[in-house]
Amino acid sequence: MKKEEKKILNIVKRLKGNVLIIGIENETILKAIEENSNIYKCNLMNAVTNSSKENEGKTKRKKNFQIKKLRKKFHKKKVDNILCNMNDIYPYLKTFVKDSVYINRGKLYFYGEKGKYDLEKMIQKYKKYHAKVEQNFEGNYFFLTISNEHSKTSKIKDIWFSICEFMINLYETIGDMLIN
Numbered sequence: 001m002k003k004e005e006k007k008i009l010n011i012v013k014r015l016k017g018n019v020l021i022i023g024i025e026n027e028t029i030l031k032a033i034e035e036n037s038n039i040y041k042c043n044l045m046n047a048v049t050n051s052s053k054e055n056e057g058k059t060k061r062k063k064n065f066q067i068k069k070l071r072k073k074f075h076k077k078k079v080d081n082i083l084c085n086m087n088d089i090y091p092y093l094k095t096f097v098k099d100s101v102y103i104n105r106g107k108l109y110f111y112g113e114k115g116k117y118d119l120e121k122m123i124q125k126y127k128k129y130h131a132k133v134e135q136n137f138e139g140n141y142f143f144l145t146i147s148n149e150h151s152k153t154s155k156i157k158d159i160w161f162s163i164c165e166f167m168i169n170l171y172e173t174i175g176d177m178l179i180n
Helices: 003-014 027-035 067-073 086-103 119-127 155-179
Strands: 017-022 039-045 079-085 104-113 132-138 141-147
Touching: 003 027, 003 079, 003 104, 003 132, 003 141, 017 086, 067 086, 079 086, 086 104, 086 119, 086 155, 119 132, 119 141
Parallel strands: 017 039, 017 079, 079 104
Antiparallel strands: 104 141, 132 141
């Protein structure tokens, strides 16, 4: 068993309550989730294969749904913990940050390979909502722990951050075009 897998298993053992798990396919981790008696509701999501027939007979606590309908599926501050594989979440990161702050009342865990993603941008997006962020590195993997216990969101804040992010992206695109 790899160091990264042991770290994820330690995170799974600490989870309790209503849990959302995105992008976990490892059988040992899924077995640890089923054995955790502190989890009373577990929602599994996989962006690559999201068929309900695949996980139909495994457990009654698992449910599949689309990542774009995250905010519609869960209500404000109803999910205790979220565990995410960065490979599955990265294409949806633009909307996932505000949705995860909206639905999560506990901790949010990200893990993935170290060199692939711009972690500083993601950390800055979560710090806008006053979330506490911790970084850990194990070999070629990173682990982010984001505490959304005291983070606050509103529609006005979301709209303002979206406009600011759009303007920054537009500025960077124009700068890249002028340099090339």
